[in-house]
Structure formats: structure tokens, C-alpha cells
Amino acid sequence: MAKSRSDWWKTSIVYQIYPKSFNDTTGNGMGDIQGIIEKLDYLKKLGIDVIWLSPVYDSPQEDNGYDIRNYREIYEQYGTLEDLDQLLDEVHARGMKLVMDLVVNHTSDEHPWFVESRKDKGNQYRDYYIWRDGKEDGSPPTNWGSIFGGSAWEFDEETEQYYLHLFAKKQPDLNWENEDVRKDIYDMMKFWLDKGVDGFRMDVINFLSKDTRYPDGQIGENDTYGDGGPFFVNGPRIHEFMKEIHQEVLSDYDVMTVGEMPGASPEDAKEYTDPQNDELNMIFTFEHMNLDCVNEDKWNLKDIDLVELKENFEKWQKSLYGVGWNSLYWNNHDQPRIVSRFGDDGQYREKSAKMLATCLHMMQGTPYIYQGEELGMTNVRFDQLEDYRDIEIFNMYDEKRAIGWSHERIMEAIHAKGRDNARTPMQWDDSKSAGFTDGEPWIAVNPRFKEINARAALEDENSNFYHYQALIDLRKKHEVITEGKFELVLRDDPNVFAYKRVGKDEALYVLCNFSDRTVKIDDEGLVESLRDAEVWITNEDQGEIGKLQPYEGVVYGV
Numbered sequence: 001m002a003k004s005r006s007d008w009w010k011t012s013i014v015y016q017i018y019p020k021s022f023n024d025t026t027g028n029g030m031g032d033i034q035g036i037i038e039k040l041d042y043l044k045k046l047g048i049d050v051i052w053l054s055p056v057y058d059s060p061q062e063d064n065g066y067d068i069r070n071y072r073e074i075y076e077q078y079g080t081l082e083d084l085d086q087l088l089d090e091v092h093a094r095g096m097k098l099v100m101d102l103v104v105n106h107t108s109d110e111h112p113w114f115v116e117s118r119k120d121k122g123n124q125y126r127d128y129y130i131w132r133d134g135k136e137d138g139s140p141p142t143n144w145g146s147i148f149g150g151s152a153w154e155f156d157e158e159t160e161q162y163y164l165h166l167f168a169k170k171q172p173d174l175n176w177e178n179e180d181v182r183k184d185i186y187d188m189m190k191f192w193l194d195k196g197v198d199g200f201r202m203d204v205i206n207f208l209s210k211d212t213r214y215p216d217g218q219i220g221e222n223d224t225y226g227d228g229g230p231f232f233v234n235g236p237r238i239h240e241f242m243k244e245i246h247q248e249v250l251s252d253y254d255v256m257t258v259g260e261m262p263g264a265s266p267e268d269a270k271e272y273t274d275p276q277n278d279e280l281n282m283i284f285t286f287e288h289m290n291l292d293c294v295n296e297d298k299w300n301l302k303d304i305d306l307v308e309l310k311e312n313f314e315k316w317q318k319s320l321y322g323v324g325w326n327s328l329y330w331n332n333h334d335q336p337r338i339v340s341r342f343g344d345d346g347q348y349r350e351k352s353a354k355m356l357a358t359c360l361h362m363m364q365g366t367p368y369i370y371q372g373e374e375l376g377m378t379n380v381r382f383d384q385l386e387d388y389r390d391i392e393i394f395n396m397y398d399e400k401r402a403i404g405w406s407h408e409r410i411m412e413a414i415h416a417k418g419r420d421n422a423r424t425p426m427q428w429d430d431s432k433s434a435g436f437t438d439g440e441p442w443i444a445v446n447p448r449f450k451e452i453n454a455r456a457a458l459e460d461e462n463s464n465f466y467h468y469q470a471l472i473d474l475r476k477k478h479e480v481i482t483e484g485k486f487e488l489v490l491r492d493d494p495n496v497f498a499y500k501r502v503g504k505d506e507a508l509y510v511l512c513n514f515s516d517r518t519v520k521i522d523d524e525g526l527v528e529s530l531r532d533a534e535v536w537i538t539n540e541d542q543g544e545i546g547k548l549q550p551y552e553g554v555v556y557g558v
Contacts, residue, residue, distance in 0.1 A: 006254065008049075008254075008256075009050070009199075009256040009281055009282075009366055010325065010366065010482055011049075011475070011476065011482055012049035012050045012097075012256070012366055013047060013048055013049050013050070013366075013367050013369065013472050013475070014048070014049070014050040014051070014052050014099070014366060014367070014368045014369070015043055015046070015048040015050070015051055015052070015368075015369045015370075015371070016051075016052045016054065016332055016333065016368060016369070016370045016371060017036055017051055017052070017053050017054065017371055018031075018054045018064075018333045018370075018371060018422070018423060019031045019032065019033070019035075019036065019053065019054060019056050019065075019078055020054075020064055020065070020078075020423070020442060021371070021423050021424065021425045021426055021436070021442075021443070022035055022036060022039070022371055022426050022436075023035030023036065023038055023039050023426060023428070023436060024436055024437035024438070024439065024441075025038060026439075027437060027438040027439040028077060028437075028439055029437050029439040029440045029441045029442045030077050030078070030437075030442050031078070031425075031426075031436070032077065032078045032079050032083075033056065033074070033078050033079035033083040033084060033086075033087050034079060034083060036051075036053075036087060037083075037086060037087055037090050040090055040091065040094055040096070041094075042454065043096070044094045044095075044096065045469070046369075046374060046465065046468060046469055046472070047468075047469050047472035047473065047476075048096060048369070048472075049096055049097065050096065050097045050098070050099055050198065050199075050256065051091060051096060051097070051098050051099065052099045052101070052201050052258075052368070053098060053099065053100055053101065054101050054333055055068065055101045055103060056074055056075055056078045056079075056084065056100075057069075057070065057071055057072075057073065057074065057075060057103075058070035058073040058074065058075050058076070059075050059108060060108055060110050060170065061075070062108065062168050062170040062171065062391065063148075063167065063168055063170075063171060063391055064333075064390075064423070065101075066101075066103050066167070066171070066203060067106075067107070067108040067109075067168065067170055067171045068103055068107050068108055068111065069107070069108045069110045069111050070111070070112075071188045071191075072188065072191055084195075085195065088195060088196045088197070092196065097198035097199070097256070098196075098197055098198055099197070099198055099199040099200060099201055099256055099258075100192055100197050100199075100200055100201070101200070101201050101203060102189065102200035102201065102202045102203060102205075103203040104174065104185050104202070104203075104205075104208070105166070105173060105174065105203060105204050105205070105207045105208055106165065106166065106167060106171040106172055106173045106174060107171070107172065107174060108170060108171065109169075109170045109171070109172055110170075113125050113128045113129075113184075114128070114129060114172050117129045117131075117172075118156055118158055118159065118163070119158070119159075120158075120159060121159055121161070127175055127178050127180075128174060128175055128178060128180070128181050129163050129164070129172050129173065129174060129175055130163060130164040130172075130173050130174075130175050130210065131159070131161045131162070131163050132153075132161060132162050132163075132164070132214065133161055133162070134155070134161075134162055140152075140153035140155075140162050141153055141162055141214055142214050142215065142216050142217065142226065142228060143216045143217060143219065143225055143226035144166075144216075144217050144225060144226055144227075144228030144231075145217075145223070145224065145225025145226065145227070145228070146165060146166060146167060146168070146169075146225075147166055147167055148167050148168050148391055148392050148395050149392070149395030149396055149398070149399050150169075150225075150395065150399075151225060152164060152165060152166055152225070152228060153165070154169040154172075164210075166204075166207060166228075166232065168391055173207075173210075174208075176208045176209060176210075176237070176241055177210075177212065177237075182241070182244065182248075186245070186248045186249050189245075189249045190249060193249070193252075193253045193255065197255075198255055198256060199255035199256035199257055199258075200255070200257055200258075201257075201258050201260065202257065202258065202259045202260060202280075203260055204260055204261075204262065205242075205259040205260060205261065205280075206233060206234050206235075206238055206259065206261040206262070206263070206264055206268075206272075206283075207232050207233060207235075207262075208235070208238060208241050209232070209234075209235030209236055209237040209238040209240075209241055210231060210232045210235050211230075211231035211232070211235055211236060213231075214231070215231060217229070217230065217231065220295070222403050224399070224402075224403075229263060233262065233263040233264075234261075234263065234264060234268055239271065239272075239277075239279065242259075242272065242279040242280065243277070243278055243279060245279075246278045246279055246280075247278065251278070256281055257280045257281045257282075258280065258281060258282045258283065258284060258327055258366075259272060259280045259282075259283045259284070260283070260284045261283045261284060261285070261286075262286050263286070264283055264285060264286075265287075266285075266315055266316055266319035266320065267319070268283075269283050269285065269316070269319070269320060269324055270319060270320060270323050270324045272324070273320065273323075273324030273325050274323050274324050281325055282324070282325040282326060282327045282365070282366060283327065284327050284329065284332075285316060285326075285327070287312050287316070288309060288312050288313065288316075289335060291304055291305065291308055291309055291312065292304045292341065292342075293417075298417050299396060299400065299410070299413040299417060300413075301412070301413060301416055301417070304341075304342055305494075306493075306494055306495065306496075306497060306514050307491070307492060307493075307494060309342075309497070310488060310491065310497050310499075311488070311491070313363065313488075314486065314488040314499075317363060317364055317365075317486035318486060320364075321364065321485060321486065325365060325366065326363070326364060326365030326366070327365055327366055327368060328360050328361070328363055328365040328366065328367040328368065329360075329367070329368040329370070330342075330356060330357075330360055330370075330373070331368075331369075331370035331373045331422060332368065332370050332422065333370070333419065333422050333423060334419050334422070335370075335419075335422060336379050336416060336417050336418065336419075336421040336422065337372075337373075337377055337378050337379045337421050337422065338353075338356050338373070339352055339353040339356065339376050339377075339378055340378045340379035340416075340421070341379075341416070342356060342514065343355070343356050343551065344516055344551060345378040345379065347516075348516060348550055348551045349376055349378065349452075350376055350463070350464055351539050351540075351550070351551045351552075352551040353373075353376035353464050354376075354464060354467045354539035354553060355512050355513065355514070355539055355551045355552065355553030356512075356553075357373075357464070357467060357468055357471055357553075358467075358471065358510065358512060358537060358539065358553035358554070358555060359497055359510065359512040359553060361468075361471040361472075361474075361475065361481075362471075362474075362481060362499075362501065362508065362510045362555055363486065363499075363501075364481070364482065364483070364484065364486060364501070367475070369468065370422065371426050372426055372427060373468075374457075374464055374465050374468040375427060375452055375453065375454060375457050375463075375464055375465060376452060376464040377424075377427060377446065377448075377452055378446065378448055378452065379415060379416070379421040380415075380420070380421055380424050380444075380446040380447075381415045382420075382444065385397060385411070385414075387443075387444055388414065388418065388420050388443075389420055389423070389442070389443045390418060390419045390420045390423070392418075392419060393414055393418050393419070393420065396410075396413075397410055397414075400413075420443060423443060424443055424444065424445060424446045425437070425441050425443070425445050425446075426454075427445070427446065427448075427449040427452055427453040427454065428453060428454045428455065429453050429454065429455040429456075430449060430450045430451075430453055430455070430456070433445050434446075434449035434453060435453070435454075435455070467537075467539065470537055471537065474536055474537060474555070478503075478506065478508070478536075478557070479503055479504070479505075479506075480501050480502070480503030480504075480505075480506045480507060480508055481501065481508070483503055483504070484501035484502050484503035484507065484508070485501065485502045485503075486499060486500075486501060487499060487500040487501075487502065489509075489523070489526060490521070490523060490526070493519075495513060495514055495515040495517075495519045496511060496512065496513055496514070496519055496521070496548060497510075497511075497512045497514060498510060498511045498512070498526075506557060506558070507557075507558050508536065508555055508556060508557050508558065509526075509529075509530060509533065509555070509556040509558065510553075510554075510555050511548060511552075511553070511554050511556075512548075512552070512553040512554075513548035513549065513550065513551055513552045513553070514551070515550065515551075516550045516551065517550055518547060518548065518549055518550065519547070519548045520546065520547050521546050521547065521548065527545055527546040529558065530545050530546075530556050530558070531545060532558075533556035533557060533558045534556065534557045534558075535554060535555070535556060535557075536555040536556065536557045537554070537555045538552070538553070538554040538555070539551070539552060539553050539554075540552040540553075540554065
């Protein structure tokens with residue numbers, strides 16, 4: 001019989017931990033589970049309800065744990081299953097919950113299923129993965145490119161067939177058409193839920209269903225490979241699979257689910273997150289993360305158009321209202337630091353970081369805070385390519401050089417958008433290695449740790465940390481933030497992101513200046529409606545109604 005479920009995730013604040021970079025207690029230069037336990041009181045002080053833990057499973061670490069060798073064991077550098085059990089107990093003892101990463105589009109090529117699968121065509125695990133003959137000329141079965149660069153197919157000499165890998169070649173895609181694959185995955189999910197895990201963040205979950213005809217994709221200008229996206233993003237059986245996951249596993253537990261879904265539109269999201277459909281609670285959209293690049297090539301940089309950003313948020317806020325549910329995020333392990341991206345990480349670092357937080361946290365949805373975001377951590381500018389660690393960066397470098405990009409242009413793109421911007425160690429204090437480790441960190445610490453660190457933030461009542469804490473408190477006090485309607489105001493203003501939330505008994509206005517200059521509000525009606533309003537939160541000491549200082553962010557309750 002299904003357990004009773006509530007919508008506790010609607011009023012929750014989620015904090016993402018990237019374990020490799022969070023806190024090292026062994027001195028080996030990598031974070032670990034005991035390091036997380038050590039910092040739980042810090043997260044409780046911030047006001048966190050849910051911890052999302054990026055993969056801690058046994059893994060060769062080709063893609064920092066998103067290549068899983070054993071779903072039921074912990075990566076030895078992070079600890080043991082007993083450590084994980086202790087973490088669960090400690091999290092629950094503080095009234096918080098723990099959500100694990102679920103990576104089931106692919107495994108590591110060192111997973112026993114794949115080791116067996118590649119032995120011979122008649123092996124019982126052969127069909128756990130996607131094997132195909134090459135074309136008549138011996139080339140790969142399709143022209144699809146891997147998301148990490150190169151072909152999405154790898155030729156295996158042993159059985160003279162290709163296997164599909166949408167990511168690194170050491171990350172072969174599972175064949176979800178196979179019922180035995182699905183059953184084994186469901187058993188694994190129950191293993192973790194029975195331990196007390198409170199839900200899953202599901203990695204690229206809308207890639208599970210492939211068009212089994214495997215057609216070639218369209219090749220864009222300057223592209224070497226075809227776009228396979230139309231044949232594996234939101235594929236033909238994806239809703240069937242999501243409903244089956246719910247029916248076979250999730251319906252028996254009171255848990256939170258969020259699906260990472262590149263390429264999902266608001267219409268897709270409504271179908272995935274409508275409670276009547278029994279699929280997911282919410283998804284991660286990527287549309288707002290693709291607005292500062294050309295043709296969705298994240299490395300081909302352009303300045304953000306604030307009007308475009310506002311209208312994108314409006315689309316998602318209105319489309320899902322009363323039907324599904326939004327995830328609210330600026331940062332995660334795959335995105336650069338938002339203060340360096342849409343704010344100003346120089347003169348106005350603290351102020352713009354607070355403004356960006358204010359802008360996001362007053363919308364409807366579940367907010368996600370990525371480790372260090374609450375401190376205003378910034379991008380890092382390593383001078384040497386070899387100082388980076390991310391496989392995506394190295395593959396991209398080779399591909400862009402091949403089509404004529406200069407080394408300087410590529411490095412600027414890495415400095416702006418590389419995933420390692422989010423993966424430098426958490427900055428706990430101003431001691432050696434930012435208090436992250438006593439050893440040599442697996443990736444260099446951002447040199448700005450002397451000024452940007454948790455110890456300094458906790459000692460400064462005006463710090464970013466306490467601003468995030470105040471935003472979290474507001475969400476828990478005012479139902480309008482969770483339930484109210486969203487109305488965009490000052491739609492065409494190129495500098496100000498302003499909106500109204502309207503609830504049953506109260507309303508609020510949010511005004512955020514995304515520029516480094518003072519901006520006058522020309523809408524007299526809006527200014528007049530704010531005169532008797534109460535300031536709920538602001539990052540500006542000398543606020544003036546009708547005028548916004550550089551990077552000012554203010555919330556008025558009316």
C-alpha cells in the first residue's frame with residue numbers, strides 16, 4: 001500500500017553538495033562523506049531543508065562520479081556505506097532530508113553489466129546496452145555527436161560492433177527498451193529508498209527513450225557531427241518509462257523527485273510534473289542557461305539580454321502555475337558561478353550576488369542553492385589549460401581548435417562557462433587551501449578565498465550568507481511566495497527585472513537592477529503603489545522608491 005504523501009518539497013530549500021569539492025577530512029585532497037557530516041550545522045544555520053548529494057557511488061571518476069561502476073557501493077575516496085548511513089541519520093536528526101543523484105541513462109564501462117555485455121553478442125547482458133553494426137562503409141551507425149565531443153558511438157574490437165555513449169566513451173548508454181534493465185534499476189532505487197533516502201535528482205532523465213530506428217541527425221554549419229537530440233530527447237517512450245518508475249518505485253515512498261531535462265519546453269514540463277500524471281515533482285529547465293550563447297553553443301559567448309531573460313522566466317512561471325512545479329536555480333555543478341555570469345564579480349560582487357538571489361528566490365518553485373553560492377563564490381581564471389580537470393573542457397578545446405578558434409578565444413570561453421568554475425573547492429576560511437583540505441586539493445582553490453570564505457561570512461551580519469538566510473526565512477513566513485501568481489512588470493526595461501506576486505491575502509513586488517548604474521523607474525503607477533509598502537528585504541542601505549542603485553535588489557510587501 002502506498003505511503004501518504006505531502007507536498008513538503010514545495011516549501012523546501014535545496015542545497016547541492018558536490019562531494020569531491022566540499023570538505024576533506026582525510027587529507028587526500030578530495031571531499032568525503034565525513035566532511036559533509038562535519039558541516040551539517042552550517043547548512044542548518046543557513047536554513048536548508050534538503051541536501052542534494054551529487055554522485056557518491058563507486059566510480060572510476062571519468063566524469064566525477066557520473067560514470068557509475070557499482071550503484072550499491074560508495075566511492076572509496078568518499079567513504080563507506082556505513083558513512084552514508086551515518087550521514088542519513090545525522091541529516092534526519094537535524095530535521096533535514098537527503099536526495100541522491102540517480103544516474104540511469106548510462107553507467108561506467110567498468111560496470112559489471114557492461115563488462116559482461118561486451119564479451120560476446122550472445123551474452124545475457126548484451127542487450128543491457130545499445131549495440132549496433134556500423135554502416136556499410138564501416139562508419140558509425142549514425143552521425144550523432146557526443147555531448148562531450150566526438151562521435152556518440154565507440155567501436156569495440158572484441159565483437160566488431162559499436163555501442164552508444166551520449167557522453168564520454170567510458171559512459172555507455174543503457175538500453176531502456178530492455179525490461180530486465182528497468183527491473184534492475186528499480187530494485188536499486190528501492191535499495192536506497194529503503195535506507196531512508198528522501199528522493200532523487202535524476203540525471204538527464206529525459207534521454208532514456210531513444211528512437212530505435214537510429215536515424216542520422218542534421219549537421220549544422222561548422223559542425224562535424226549530426227544532432228541526435230530529436231531522436232533521444234523526450235523520446236517516444238519517455239512518459240511510459242516515467243510513469244513506470246513512479247508506479248514500480250516512487251508510489252510507495254514519500255519522496256521528492258526532480259528530473260534534469262535538457263531540451264524540455266514548458267509544455268513538456270507540464271506533462272512531466274502534473275500530479276495527475278504520476279511522473280515527477282519538478283524538472284530542471286535549461287532555457288535560461290542558454291541565453292548568453294549563440295545557437296545553444298555554450299562556448300560561443302554573447303551578452304545576456306535582460307528582456308529575453310525576463311520573458312523566459314515569465315513563460316515558465318505562468319505555464320506551470322496551477323499545474324506543475326518549477327525548479328529555481330542559477331548555479332549547479334554544470335554551470336559557472338552566477339555572480340560572474342549575470343552579476344559583477346568585481347566592485348559589486350556582494351551586492352550583485354544578493355540581487356541575483358533576491359530575484360530568483362521570490363519566484364514560485366523550489367529554490368536550489370549550489371555550494372558556495374551563499375558566499376558569492378566567483379568563477380576562476382586558470383591561466384593554463386592543464387590546470388583544469390573537466391573532460392568536457394579538454395574535448396571542447398580540441399574540437400574548437402580544429403575549426404579554427406584561437407587558443408585565446410577558447411580560454412576566454414572556459415573562463416566564462418567552464419564547469420570547473422563550479423568545482424573548485426568550497427572556501428571555508430582564509431587558511432591554506434581555504435580550509436578545504438590539509439593535503440593537495442584535486443583541483444586548485446580559487447585564489448579569492450582570502451576574501452570570500454564561510455568564516456568571514458559568518459562573522460559579518462551583512463554578508464551574502466545572511467542575505468540567503470533572510471530570503472529563506474521570508475519563504476517560510478509568506479505563503480504568497482509559494483502560492484502566488486506571477487506578473488511581470490517593466491517588461492521592456494533593459495536594466496530592471498521587476499515582477500509582482502499576488503496571493504490570497506498579500507502581494508509582493510520585486511525590483512532588481514541588473515546594471516552598474518542608477519536607474520529611475522518611469523512607471524509612476526508602480527512607484528505610487530510602493531510608497532506605503534513595507535520593505536521585506538533589500539541589499540541597499542539608502543534605498544529610494546522610484547530609483548534603483550547599481551545592482552540593487554529589493555522586495556516590497558503590499
